[in-house]
Amino acid sequence: MLRKLKEKIFLFSIAIATFLTILPLFHILFSVFANGLPVLMKGEIEFLTGKLAPPDDGLGGIGPAIIGTFLLTFLASLIGLPIAVLTGVFSAEYPKSLIGKSTKTLLLIMMEFPTILVGLFVMNILVLPMGSYSALAGALALAIVMMPYVAVYTEQALREVPFIYKEGAFALGLRRSKVVFRIMMGMARKGVITGILIGMAKVAGETAPLLFTAGGSSRIYFAGLDKPIGAIPLLIYQLVQQPYENYHQIAWGASLILMLIFLAIFIPIRLSIKEVRL
Amino acid sequence: MNAIETVNLRIWYGDNEVIRGVNLVIPEKVCFAIMGPSGCGKSTLLRSFNRLLELNEIARIEGDVKLFGKSVYDMDPVEVRRRVGMVFQIPNPFPHMSIYDNVALGVKYNKLVKSKKELDEVVGWALKKSALWDEVKDRLKDKASQLSGGQMQRLCIARALALKPDVLLMDEPTANLDPVSASKVEELIHELKKDLTIVIVTHSPAQASRVSDYVSFLYMGKLIEVGRTEEVFENPKSELTEKYLTGRMG
Numbered sequence A: 001m002l003r004k005l006k007e008k009i010f011l012f013s014i015a016i017a018t019f020l021t022i023l024p025l026f027h028i029l030f031s032v033f034a035n036g037l038p039v040l041m042k043g044e045i046e047f048l049t050g051k052l053a054p055p056d057d058g059l060g061g062i063g064p065a066i067i068g069t070f071l072l073t074f075l076a077s078l079i080g081l082p083i084a085v086l087t088g089v090f091s092a093e094y095p096k097s098l099i100g101k102s103t104k105t106l107l108l109i110m111m112e113f114p115t116i117l118v119g120l121f122v123m124n125i126l127v128l129p130m131g132s133y134s135a136l137a138g139a140l141a142l143a144i145v146m147m148p149y150v151a152v153y154t155e156q157a158l159r160e161v162p163f164i165y166k167e168g169a170f171a172l173g174l175r176r177s178k179v180v181f182r183i184m185m186g187m188a189r190k191g192v193i194t195g196i197l198i199g200m201a202k203v204a205g206e207t208a209p210l211l212f213t214a215g216g217s218s219r220i221y222f223a224g225l226d227k228p229i230g231a232i233p234l235l236i237y238q239l240v241q242q243p244y245e246n247y248h249q250i251a252w253g254a255s256l257i258l259m260l261i262f263l264a265i266f267i268p269i270r271l272s273i274k275e276v277r278l
Numbered sequence B: 001m002n003a004i005e006t007v008n009l010r011i012w013y014g015d016n017e018v019i020r021g022v023n024l025v026i027p028e029k030v031c032f033a034i035m036g037p038s039g040c041g042k043s044t045l046l047r048s049f050n051r052l053l054e055l056n057e058i059a060r061i062e063g064d065v066k067l068f069g070k071s072v073y074d075m076d077p078v079e080v081r082r083r084v085g086m087v088f089q090i091p092n093p094f095p096h097m098s099i100y101d102n103v104a105l106g107v108k109y110n111k112l113v114k115s116k117k118e119l120d121e122v123v124g125w126a127l128k129k130s131a132l133w134d135e136v137k138d139r140l141k142d143k144a145s146q147l148s149g150g151q152m153q154r155l156c157i158a159r160a161l162a163l164k165p166d167v168l169l170m171d172e173p174t175a176n177l178d179p180v181s182a183s184k185v186e187e188l189i190h191e192l193k194k195d196l197t198i199v200i201v202t203h204s205p206a207q208a209s210r211v212s213d214y215v216s217f218l219y220m221g222k223l224i225e226v227g228r229t230e231e232v233f234e235n236p237k238s239e240l241t242e243k244y245l246t247g248r249m250g
Helices: A002-049 A063-093 A098-112 A115-130 A135-159 A163-171 A176-187 A189-204 A232-240 A245-271 B042-049 B077-083 B099-109 B116-129 B149-161 B179-192 B205-211 B229-234 B239-245
Strands: B002-013 B016-027 B031-035 B059-067 B084-087 B167-171 B197-202 B214-219 B222-228
Touching (some): A002 A245, A063 A098, A063 A176, A115 A135, A135 A189, A163 A176, A189 A245, B002 B042, B016 B042, B016 B197, B016 B214, B016 B222, B031 B042, B031 B205, B042 B059, B042 B197, B077 B084, B099 B149, B116 B149, B149 B167, B149 B179, B179 B197, B197 B205, B205 B229, B214 B229, B222 B229, B229 B239
Parallel strands (some): B031 B197, B167 B197
Antiparallel strands (some): B002 B016, B002 B059, B214 B222
C-alpha cells in the first residue's frame, strides 16, 4: 500500500516538474501570439515591408529589420557553413590527430562561449578599423557563433555512419575525398542539415553579437555591405528601451515575426528531412 | 602466375600480434578458402590483401603481399582495391543510393567507362553476373535499402564485379544470410571462379569444403595447414586441423 502511494507521489512530482519546465515555452508562445497578432492585423502588409514609424505615431513597419535578418543569416551562412562543414569533416576523419582532438575541444568551448564577446572581438577587428558598423561585421560575428554548432553536428553525423560503409567505399577503390563527400556525407545528410538549420535558427535570433557590429537600421533597407544594417532581435532590443507606447507594440509584432521565422526553420528539421534507412 | 602471395606476413594491432608470419600462395582462378575459428585473424589477413587494413590506425604490417608478383605496397592503394574487390560479412550497399548507382559508383569514379551507355552496359553485366538482374531490372532506381538481405549481398558482389577485378575477397559472405540466400551466393562462387580468383574467409569447414578448390587453416594467427580441399579434408596432416574439421574445436 505504502509502496503504491510512494509511486503515485513520485509520478505526480515528475509530472509537476515536467509541466513547470515546459510552461515557459508555452507561455512565451502564447504571449507573443496574444500581443503580436493584433499588431500584425493592424499593421497589415506594411508592417512587413514599411519603415519604422516616428515616436507616438502609428506602427509603420519593420521591413529593414526583416531584410537585415535574412541578409545577415545568409551572409553568415556563406562565410560560416563551408568552413564549419569542412572542420566537422576533418575532426571526424582524423579524430586521433592532435589537430582533430583539439578542434573538437575548441568547438565545444566555442559553442558555450558568451556571444557578446564574439561581438566585441569583431568590433575590434572590423568595426574599429573600418570606422563604421556594417552588415559585414554583423555577418562575421554571426558566422563565428554559427560555426561550432554546424561543425559539431557534422562531425557527430559522420561518426554515426557505421564503419562497414566506409570500408565498403574504400574497397571500391574510391579516394578518401570521394568516400567522405559522396558516401559518408550522403548517409549523414540528416545530421548535417539539422546542424546547418540549427546554426541558422540560432543566429537568426541572436542579439548580443550584433550590438557592436551590425549597428541596426530601422529606416534604411540596405545601404551596402560596409554600412549598418538592421536585424529583428536588435530592433526589439532597441524598441523596448524607448518610452513610446507604439514602439512597444511594434516590438511585440516584431517578436511574433521572429518567432515565426524561427519556427519555419525548426519545424522542417523535425519533419521533412528523410532519414537514411540502413 | 599466382594471384596472391604473402611473404612472412606479420600484423599487429597495437602490441597484439594477430598474424604471426604467414606465407601463403593463392593460385589464379580458383576458390581459395581461409578457415579457422573466430578471432584467429582470418578477416585481418584478408584485409591485408587489398590494403584495407590501413583504415585501422593501430594496425601495423610487416612482410609483403604480392598481387600477381608485384608488391601491393609498391602500388597505389586505390589501384590495389580496384583490382582486388571485396564483399563483407554484413551486406553493406550504400542505403541512400539507388540499386543502379550502387553498382555504377565505383566504375564511374575510377573512370573505367567513357559514356553513359557503356556504364549502363557494365551495370547490367555485373547485375547479371551476380544473378540479381532478373529480380531488379524493373526497379533499378529503387533505394538499395529496399532489397532483402540476400539481394543486398548479391548487389555488393555486383558492385565489386563491376570494376572487373582480378581477385574477389569474401569475408564470411553468407554469415548473415538465410540458408536459401546463402546457397545462392555459394552457387555464384562456383560460377565466378571461372573468370577470377576468389578468396573466401569462413568459420565453417562445411562451407569451405563445398565451395573451395584450395583450403587453408588459420589458427591463432598462424597458418597450420594448406592444400587442395579434398586432400586436407580427407587426410589432414596436422592434428589441429583434424580437430577443427571434426568439430572438436570451433
